[in-house]
Amino acid sequence: MSVQEKSAAGKGAIAGAAGGDTIAAVSSGRGGAVAVIRLSGPAAGDVVLALAGRVPEPRRAVLARLRHPDSGEPLDQGLVLWFPAPRSATGEDMAELQIHGGRAVVAAVLGAVLAVPGTRPAQAGEFTRRAFLNGRMDLTEAEGLADLIGAETQAQRRLAFSHAFGHLGQRVEDWRHRLVRAMALVEAGIDFADEDDVPAEARALARPEVEALQRELAQALGDRRGAMVREGALIAIAGLPNAGKSSLINALAARDVAIVSDEPGTTRDLLEVSLDLDGHKVMLVDTAGLREAEGKVEAEGIRRARARIAEADLVLWVHDVAAGPAPDEAPEMEAPAELWLVGNKLDRGAGGESVAGRWAGRSFAVSARSGEGLDVLTRALGGFVTDRTAGGEHPALIRERHRASAAEASAHLGAALAGWEELDDALLAEELRLAARALGRMTGAIGVDDLLDVVFREFCIGK
Numbered sequence: 199m200s201v202q203e204k205s206a207a208g209k210g211a212i213a214g215a216a217g218g219d220t221i222a223a224v225s226s227g228r229g230g231a232v233a234v235i236r237l238s239g240p241a242a243g244d245v246v247l248a249l250a251g252r253v254p255e256p257r258r259a260v261l262a263r264l265r266h267p268d269s270g271e272p273l274d275q276g277l278v279l280w281f282p283a284p285r286s287a288t289g290e291d292m293a294e295l296q297i298h299g300g301r302a303v304v305a306a307v308l309g310a311v312l313a314v315p316g317t318r319p320a321q322a323g324e325f326t327r328r329a330f331l332n333g334r335m336d337l338t339e340a341e342g343l344a345d346l347i348g349a350e351t352q353a354q355r356r357l358a359f360s361h362a363f364g365h366l367g368q369r370v371e372d373w374r375h376r377l378v379r380a381m382a383l384v385e386a387g388i389d390f391a392d393e394d395d396v397p398a399e400a401r402a403l404a405r406p407e408v409e410a411l412q413r414e415l416a417q418a419l420g421d422r423r424g425a426m427v428r429e430g431a432l433i434a435i436a437g438l439p440n441a442g443k444s445s446l447i448n449a450l451a452a453r454d455v456a457i458v459s460d461e462p463g464t465t466r467d468l469l470e471v472s473l474d475l476d477g478h479k480v481m482l483v484d485t486a487g488l489r490e491a492e493g494k495v496e497a498e499g500i501r502r503a504r505a506r507i508a509e510a511d512l513v514l515w516v517h518d519v520a521a522g523p524a525p526d527e528a529p530e531m532e533a534p535a536e537l538w539l540v541g542n543k544l545d546r547g548a549g550g551e552s553v554a555g556r557w558a559g560r561s562f563a564v565s566a567r568s569g570e571g572l573d574v575l576t577r578a579l580g581g582f583v584t585d586r587t588a589g590g591e592h593p594a595l596i597r598e599r600h601r602a603s604a605a606e607a608s609a610h611l612g613a614a615l616a617g618w619e620e621l622d623d624a625l626l627a628e629e630l631r632l633a634a635r636a637l638g639r640m641t642g643a644i645g646v647d648d649l650l651d652v653v654f655r656e657f658c659i660g661k
C-alpha cells in the first residue's frame with residue numbers, strides 16, 4: 199500500500215491507506231484470567247453479530263453468550279464491546295471480545311472469529327499501523343506506545359508516556375512549521391525577483407528563525423539522556439583477576455548469575471544483567487579480569503572486556519583490599535567516561551582506609567561476600583543514574599531514527615546558514631525544504647513507506 203506524501207499537518211489521514219481486511223488478534227498477554235480479542239475493519243460488526251447474536255450499543259460493555267457461527271456451539275460467555283468508526287483506537291470499526299483466558303477458550307473463540315468471511319489474523323503492530331495510517335497518531339507516538347508496552351522501569355514508562363502522547367511529535371511539528379514560514383520568506387524573494395528590495399529584506403527576516411531552529415536542534419542532539427533511559431546506563435565491572443567482580447555482580451543483582459571461583463581467569467565472556475535502580479534501568483556487565491592472558495580464549499575475553507569498558511557510562515574498578523593497597527589509578531585500561539574504585543573483600547580485615555588522590559569521593563569499600571557496604575554503593579549507583587538522566591523536560595530525540603532525521607535537518611540548516619548571503623533564492627529555499635523533509639520523516643508526515651515496517655515490527659501481535 200502506498201503512503202502518499204502529505205505536505206500539511208502531521209496527523210492527517212492517508213486516504214485509502216488502511217485497506218479492507220478485518221484483522222483480529224488476542225491483545226492480552228498469555229496466562230491471564232481474562233483474554234481480550236480485538237477486531238478492526240469493516241467486518242468487525244459482522245463478527246459480533248455472528249458470535250453474540252446482536253451488536254451492542256456503541257461503547258457499552260454487554261454480557262453475551264458467544265457461539266460458533268457455523269455450528270452454533272456455545273464457546274464462552276464474555277463481555278462484548280462495539281466501537282463504530284471513526285471513534286475507535288484505529289479509526290475503523292472495532293470490536294472487542296473479553297473472554298475467559300483459558301487456552302482452549304481463546305483458541306475456540308478466535309477460531310470462530312476467523313471463520314467469519316473477511317477476517318484474518320492481525321500482524322504484529324497492525325492495529326497501531328492502522329491508527330497511524332488513519333491519522334490517529336504520528337510515528338513518534340507509535341514508537342512511544344511500543345516503548346510504553348515494553349517499559350520495565352518507571353523512568354522508561356514516564357519517557358515513553360510523554361512520547362506516546364506527542365512530546366516529540368509536537369516539537370517536530372513546531373520546528374517544521376517555523377521552517378515552512380522561513381522558507382516562505384525566502385521564496386518571497388523568488389517571486390519578487392525583479393523588485394530590488396524584497397529578497398534581501400525577506401531573507402534578513404528569515405535568518406534569526408533559522409538560527410534559532412539550528413540552536414534548538416543542536417541542543418536536542420546534544421541531549422544523550424534518552425538512550426540512557428531507554429537502554430539503561432551501562433556500568434562495567436572491571437579489575438584484575440580474582441578481585442571479586444563476578445561476586446560483586448551476583449551481590450548487586452541478588453542472583454547467582456556469574457560463576458565465581460578462586461581460580462584467576464574464571465570469567466571470559468561478558469555477562470550482562472539488567473537492574474532497576476531507583477526506577478532507572480541499569481545494565482551491569484561483568485568482564486574478564488585484565489592481565490596478560492594465558493590462552494587464546496582468555497585473550498579474546500579480555501579483548502571483549504576492554505571494548506565494553508570503553509563504551510561504559512561508568513566503570514567500577516574492583517580491587518581486592520587483601521591483595522594490597524589500592525592503585526593510584528586503574529591500570530590496564532584507557533580512561534573511561536567515569537571511574538569509581540570498589541575495594542572488595544572488606545571482610546578480610548584490610549582496606550577500608552580512605553583513598554586519596556584520583557579516587558577521592560569515588561571510592562567504596564564493600565564485601566561482596568558479607569554484603570557490607572553494598573547499600574552505600576547501590577545508593578551511589580542509583581544517584582549516578584538519576585543525575586545523568588535528570589534535568590529539564592523529557593529528552594526529545596530518544597532513538598537513532600530521531601537522531602538521524604534531526605542531524606540531517608541540521609546539516610541542511612547549516613548549509614543554508616553558511617551560504618545565507620551567497621546562495622540564490624531557489625538554492626537557499628531548497629536547503630530549508632530538505633531540512634523540513636528530514637523533520638517530516640520523523641513524525642511520518644512526509645513519505646515514510648520504507649520506514650513503516652521498521653517502526654511497526656517492534657510491536658507484538660494484538661497491538
Ligand SMILES: Nc1nc2c(c(=O)[nH]1)N(C=O)[C@@H](CNc1ccc(C(=O)N[C@@H](CCC(=O)O)C(=O)O)cc1)CN2
Nearest residue numbers: 225234236279281284285286287288289294296334661
Ligand atoms: N480493553 C481495552 N483496553 C485498552 C485498549 C483497548 O484497545 N482495549 N487500548 C488500546 O490501545 C488502550 C486504550 N486506548 C484507546 C484509545 C482510543 C480509544 C477510542 O475509542 N478512541 C476514540 C473515542 C474516544 C472517546 O470518545 O472517549 C477516539 O479517539 O475517537 C480506545 C482505546 C489501553 N486499554
Ligand SMILES: Nc1nc2c(ncn2[C@@H]2O[C@H](COP(=O)(O)OP(=O)(O)OP(=O)(O)O)[C@@H](O)[C@H]2O)c(=O)[nH]1
Nearest residue numbers: 439440441442443444445459463464465487566567
Ligand atoms: N573473603 C571474601 N572473598 C571474596 C569476596 N568476593 C569474592 N571473593 C572470593 O574471591 C575469589 C574470586 O572471586 P570472583 O568473583 O570469581 O572474582 P573475579 O574478579 O570475577 O575473577 P575473574 O573472573 O577470574 O577475573 C572467589 O574465591 C570468591 O569467593 C569477598 O567479599 N570476601
Ligand SMILES: [Mg+2]
Nearest residue numbers: 443444464465
Ligand atoms: Mg569473574
